[in-house]
Amino acid sequence: MCSNIAIFAGNTTTLMQLLIFILAYPVLWLISILPFRLLYLFSDMVYIILYRLAGYRKKTVRNNLQLVFPGLSDRERLQIEKKFYRHLSDVFLEIVKTLSISAETMEKRFVYTNVEEIRKLEKNKSVILLFPHYANWEWTSSLDPQVSSKGYAVYKRIKNSYFDRLVKRIRGKFGTTLIETRETIRVIRKNQRDHVQAVYGFLSDQSPLMSKAIYWEDFMGINVPVHVGAEILAKRTGLAVMYLRIEKVKRGYYQGTFLPLAENPESFPDYDITDLFLREVEKQIRETPEYYFWTHKRWKHRGRQPEQKKK
Template identity: 55%
Template structure:
C-alpha cells in the first residue's frame, strides 16, 4: 500500500471516529451541572476501580512527593485526585456549550487589577501556570483582558478533534498555538507591534537534552522547563503567575502574582525556579487537585 493511500485511509478513519464521538461529547456538554457531576462520579468508579488508569504512576508520584504522609493519607489524596481529574475532564467537555456568563460565575479572579496594571506597561506578557485545579477554564480570562490571548498546547493527532478544540477556545477569544509555533508567533507579534499574553503550563517534565536545567521540585531533583523564561528575556516580556484554587465542586478562584516586570535583570533560571516554588506551594496546600498522572520525575542525573 502506498503512503498516499495509507494517509487517505487513516484520515478517513479519523473522520469516522470524530463523527461517532462528537455527538456523545455534545450530549455530555449540555447536561445540567448536577447531572454532569453525577456522571463524573460514575466515570470515577470506572477509571479508578475498573480500569485503574495510571494508578501505579499516581501512587508512585504521590509517595515520592509526599513521603511525610502516611500510606492511608496518601491513599485519600489519590482517590480525591481521581475524582477531581474526572470532574475536570467533563468540565472541559462542558466548555463546548457553556455560556460566557456561566463560566465567569464559576471561574473568578480575585485581583484582576494586578494583571491589568501589567498590561499598561505596554509589553507582551508570559503567563505561567501549573496543571493544577482547572487549567482548562483559564481561557475565561480572555473575557476580561484587552491583550490577544494565546494558549500553548500539544497538537492533537486527530485533525478534526484538533480543530474542535481550537474552535471551542476561539469562542472565548483564545487562540491555540503549538509549542513549535510559539517562538515564531511571539517574534511576529513583536515586529508588528501586537501585544499578547501567552499561557505557559510549565510544570511537567521537559524533553531530555544536554541543556536541561535541574532544580528541586517537591524535594526531588528534576529537570524543569525554562522556555517561558528564555522567550520572555529574548522578547522583553513581563511575566505573571496564575494561582488557581478550587473553592468547591465546579467553582474556581484565580489570583495573579507578578514574577517579573524587568525580566532581563533577573539571573538566568531564577525566574523558572521561582515559578516552581509557587507550584510547590499550591500542591502542598491541596495536593488532590494536582495532575499526578504524568511521570514527572522520569529523568535522573
C-alpha cells in the first residue's frame, strides 16, 4: 500500500513537472527569438516586475549590500541595488536568448581578450577555470570553440528533470558538457587516462553547506566558509588553475580575460589558490558592484565559524 502511494506521488510529481515545462517552454522560445533591441525593451519591463512589483529577494540584496558596503550611504547603496536589478533582468533574458543565438552572434557579444593564455597552458595541461556569479557567467559556455580542449561545466542538477535537460541544452549549445559535482573527479581521472585535455569550469563564489565547510576566510571583509573543492581537485590531479575575469562592456556585450592563478598547484600552501581566487572576485565587486549576484545569501553563515576551524 505504502509503495503504491509512493509510486503515485512520484508519477504525479513527474506529471506536474512536465506540465510546467510544456507551459513554459513556448514562452521561453518566443522570448529567445526576439531581436536584441526588443529583448532589452522586454527586460525593462521584467525589471519593473522583479524590483518594483514583486520585490524579488529585495531584503536579501539590501542586507548583503549593507553588510559589504557599510561605509556607503543609503542612497549610494540604493543606486547599486537598482542597477543590479536592471542587470539581473538582462542576464535572465540573455540566458533565455542562448536558446536561439547563433555562434557568430555569441562570438561578437562575448569576446575573450587573451585566449592565447589558456591555449598556452592547454598544450601541456588540463585547466580548472574559476569564475564567480558576476556579469554574465552563463555565456562562458561560448569558450569551447575557442580552445582545442574539451569543455566541461560543473553544475548542480535541477529538480525538474525537464528543465534540467533544457539547461544542459542551453549551456551545451557550443560544445560544453555539464557534469554534476559528484561526477567531477571521475570525469577528470577518465580524461587523464585517455589523454584528453580539458577545461573544467567552476562557479566557486557561493556559500558551501556548513557540513562541508572546512575553510573560512574573509570575503569582502566578512569571515565566511568558502568552497575549496576546486583547489583540492587541482592539487590531487595536477591541473592548472586560472581565473576568468568577466566584464560587462555595455548592455548585451561582455569580455572575458584569463588570469593564471597556479600552473603547478601542488607547490602552493593549502588554501592559497582559493584566497587568490577570492581576491580577484573582491576586486571586481569593488570596481563595479552592480554586476555581482546579490540575491544569493553568500554571507548567511557569518559568525558561525567553529572554534576548531579558525584560520
